[in-house]
Amino acid sequence: xxxxxxxxxxxxxxxxxxxxxxxxxxxxxxxxxxxxxxxxxxxxxxxxxxxxxxxxxxxxxxxxxxxxxxxxxxxxxxxxxxxxxxxxxxxxxxxxxxxxxxxxxxxxxxxxxxxxxxxxxxxxxxxxxxxxxxxxxxxxxxxxxxxxxxxxxxxxxxxxxxxxxxxxxxxxxxxxxxxxxxxxxxxxxxxxxxxxxxxxxxxxxxxxxxxxxxxxxxxxxxxxxxxxxxxxxxxxxxxxxxxxxxxxxxxxxxxxxxxxxxxxxxxxxxxxxxxxxxxxxxxxxxxxxxxxxxxxxxxxxxxxxxxxxxxxxxxxxxxxxxxxxxxxxxxxxxxxxxxxxxxxxxxxxxxxxxxxxxxxxxxxxxxxxxxxxxxxxxxxxxxxxxxxxxxxxxxxxxxxxxxxxxxxxxxxxxxxxxxxxxxxxxxxxxxxxxxxxxxxxxxxxxxxxxxxxxxxxxxxxxxxxxxxxxxxxxxxxxxxxxxxxxxxxxxxxxxxxxxxxxxxxxxxxxxxxxxxxxxxxxxxxxxxxxxxxxxxxxxxxxxxxxxxxxxxxxxxxxxxxxxxxxxxxxxxxxxxxxxxxxxxxxxxxxxxxxxxxxxxxxxxxxxxxxxxxxxxxxxxxxxxxxxxxxxxxxxxxxxxxxxxxxxxxxxxxxxxxxxxxxxxxxxxxxxxxxxxxxxxxxxxxxxxxxxxxxxxxxxxxxxxxxxxxxxxxx
Numbered sequence: 001x002x003x004x005x006x007x008x009x010x011x012x013x014x015x016x017x018x019x020x021x022x023x024x025x026x027x028x029x030x031x032x033x034x035x036x037x038x039x040x041x042x043x044x045x046x047x048x049x050x051x052x053x054x055x056x057x058x059x060x061x062x063x064x065x066x067x068x069x070x071x072x073x074x075x076x077x078x079x080x081x082x083x084x085x086x087x088x089x090x091x092x093x094x095x096x097x098x099x100x101x102x103x104x105x106x107x108x109x110x111x112x113x114x115x116x117x118x119x120x121x122x123x124x125x126x127x128x129x130x131x132x133x134x135x136x137x138x139x140x141x142x143x144x145x146x147x148x149x150x151x152x153x154x155x156x157x158x159x160x161x162x163x164x165x166x167x168x169x170x171x172x173x174x175x176x177x178x179x180x181x182x183x184x185x186x187x188x189x190x191x192x193x194x195x196x197x198x199x200x201x202x203x204x205x206x207x208x209x210x211x212x213x214x215x216x217x218x219x220x221x222x223x224x225x226x227x228x229x230x231x232x233x234x235x236x237x238x239x240x241x242x243x244x245x246x247x248x249x250x251x252x253x254x255x256x257x258x259x260x261x262x263x264x265x266x267x268x269x270x271x272x273x274x275x276x277x278x279x280x281x282x283x284x285x286x287x288x289x290x291x292x293x294x295x296x297x298x299x300x301x302x303x304x305x306x307x308x309x310x311x312x313x314x315x316x317x318x319x320x321x322x323x324x325x326x327x328x329x330x331x332x333x334x335x336x337x338x339x340x341x342x343x344x345x346x347x348x349x350x351x352x353x354x355x356x357x358x359x360x361x362x363x364x365x366x367x368x369x370x371x372x373x374x375x376x377x378x379x380x381x382x383x384x385x386x387x388x389x390x391x392x393x394x395x396x397x398x399x400x401x402x403x404x405x406x407x408x409x410x411x412x413x414x415x416x417x418x419x420x421x422x423x424x425x426x427x428x429x430x431x432x433x434x435x436x437x438x439x440x441x442x443x444x445x446x447x448x449x450x451x452x453x454x455x456x457x458x459x460x461x462x463x464x465x466x467x468x469x470x471x472x473x474x475x476x477x478x479x480x481x482x483x484x485x486x487x488x489x490x491x492x493x494x495x496x497x498x499x500x501x502x503x504x505x506x507x508x509x510x511x512x513x514x515x516x517x518x519x520x521x522x523x524x525x526x527x528x529x530x531x532x533x534x535x536x537x538x539x540x541x542x543x544x545x546x547x548x549x550x551x552x553x554x555x556x557x558x559x560x561x562x563x564x565x566x567x568x569x570x571x572x573x574x575x576x577x578x579x580x581x582x583x584x585x586x587x588x589x590x591x592x593x594x595x596x597x598x599x600x601x602x603x604x605x606x607x608x609x610x611x612x613x614x615x616x617x618x619x620x621x622x623x624x625x626x627x628x629x630x631x632x633x634x635x636x637x638x639x640x641x642x643x644x645x646x647x648x649x650x651x652x653x654x655x656x657x658x659x660x661x662x663x664x665x666x667x668x669x670x671x672x673x674x675x676x677x678x679x680x681x682x683x684x685x686x687x688x689x690x691x692x693x694x695x696x697x698x699x700x701x702x703x704x705x706x707x708x709x710x711x712x713x714x
Contacts, residue, residue: 072137460475583648
């Protein structure tokens with residue numbers, strides 16, 4: 001669950017956004033792209049969205065390459081401008097640059113993540129180093145940096161408004177962070193490292209997608225699927241048939257260690273096979289084995305950090321985050337890890353007692369946890385997942401839950417459009433109307449799993465908001481829910497419901513952006529702040545008013561009874577030790593990889609992982625890390641490097657913010673408007689700690705998080 005990051009971190013955010021007709025023209029550079037290419041000019045469709053009915057796979061590469069060439073020319077023009085540096089002819093010009101590249105890159109990022117194929121995968125690996133080189137051409141350009149430095153020196157005389165001042169501060173920091181003050185020789189070395197890292201990041205993403213696809217578990221006998229619903233079996237049979245495995249069943253892998261069917265499969269041997277297929281998916285010694293790839297990426301990052309004057313990549317990367325230093329994250333985790341593991345061991349004791357009671361004759365293993373914890377939950381809370389899923393039909397959760405909660409809080413409304421071209425037939429598009437009735441955004445929803453879609457769930461922009469550029473937000477959510485067989489309803493788990501609210505929370509952060517400059521707009525904030533709005537939005541999934549509005553039985557139409565609502569709320573506190581331990585293990589492992597110094601040599605990825613987890617105290621084998629190093633897409637391919645801790649950090653923020661809502665009447669329009677005005681619409685226009693304190697009235701407090709988790713945090 002994340003913001004998708006496909007391009008180098010410090011690359012100008014102007015490159016993320018699709019700019020439409022009427023944009024300011026930064027230059028009159030002649031285009032070498034044929035007029036027949038659909039990216040050759042701005043789209044005339046609503047909101048400037050790409051026309052996917054006209055875009056062919058072969059259109060992306062020439063558009064991306066020409067876009068890079070044009071922006072290089074624009075950067076050269078800005079850097080070599082003989083006129084003295086002004087805010088307008090330097091930073092505003094930078095914000096306006098790269099419009100062709102933006103159009104192509106935004107569409108390419110979407111399809112290459114959500115609906116890819118071998119052509120697009122090859123292009124990912126080919127274009128990644130070229131985008132990195134462009135990034136270096138901006139931030140390692142000595143002449144351009146001198147102009148920015150001059151603006152910083154003269155800042156007091158520039159008469160900048162608050163947002164413009166923030167933009168200048170941001171650019172200066174990013175230039176320094178990227179290595180603008182390095183010698184020419186060191187810049188050359190850094191460029192080579194950046195290029196290699198970029199190529200390897202794209203390679204890792206493609207290896208992982210292929211590894212998950214090839215690692216899907218083939219079942220030969222239906223008896224091995226005991227415990228699953230007929231709808232699940234039909235879906236797996238359909239998947240096998242598509243692979244020409246008639247008479248078999250194919251269980252696809254999600255991009256996490258634990259897999260959804262493990263909670264239902266009654267045959268222990270099948271559970272073990274599925275878990276091991278997940279655990280070892282990227283370690284088979286074939287072309288999809290990621291171990292050498294990640295070791296090299298980690299090594300490159302450590303070398304880059306040393307070159308830039310930092311002890312580790314984590315120290316370099318966290319300098320512009322809320323946490324600021326790895327030590328702050330380690331101290332934060334030190335409060336959480338012992339309590340989480342202790343709680344997980346208590347939960348394991350309950351599971352083991354049940355296994356013994358049933359005469360199991362074995363000790364609980366990772367592949368047993370979900371199956372037996374579900375039984376413990378039924379016993380403790382009298383809640384059966386199969387009892388509640390009939391109330392969670394995907395389309396109703398979206399329209400009557402996710403969108404309804406947003407309308408109640410923020411006064412916005414949604415209307416589905418069927419005239420907007422989409423890249424895959426399952427995608428739905430809604431136009432968004434503000435409280436004054438004026439339309440201001442489009443939102444794409446792509447919910448069903450495909451074997452050519454990256455695992456997980458994410459949000460990003462197809463078009464970004466900017467008053468400078470006259471653009472309005474076009475946002476998408478991508479998830480990986482199992483598509484039902486023909487004629488069957490799409491019933492999802494409550495965890496999936498939470499995922500929908502989470503990703504839509506990211507969407508709200510983008511929808512309500514109200515910035516002048518694209519670089520500071522919407523979700524372009526620190527990694528340990530960006531998950532705050534998304535995790536906060538999860539709370540409304542269980543709000544009584546919202547839950548009863550969308551949780552309707554798909555057969556009878558009856559609203560979910562209060563007895564089930566109470567059970568869900570009570571059960572929501574269940575298994576918190578497990579869930580916290582697995583995510584803390586993953587986040588700690590991420591930090592460990594990125595705390596490496598350039599002098600440390602890693603020869604064996606598995607040995608490093610095992611040693612790191614042991615040193616960090618994660619020695620409880622029954623609770624595996626949420627992601628192993630070899631399939632940790634977030635940190636190697638999606639930009640979270642040393643930043644996966646953000647989910648825990650922002651949980652502290654969102655629980656504290658939600659406690660404010662509880663103190664002031666909960667879900668009301670007044671409260672929602674305040675949150676929109678003070679958090680969701682601010683983008684990166686001010687210091688995050690200042691922003692949070694203004695809303696909450698004090699600095700982040702860990703106590704509401706402690707209360708929610710039920711953990712004795714010290």
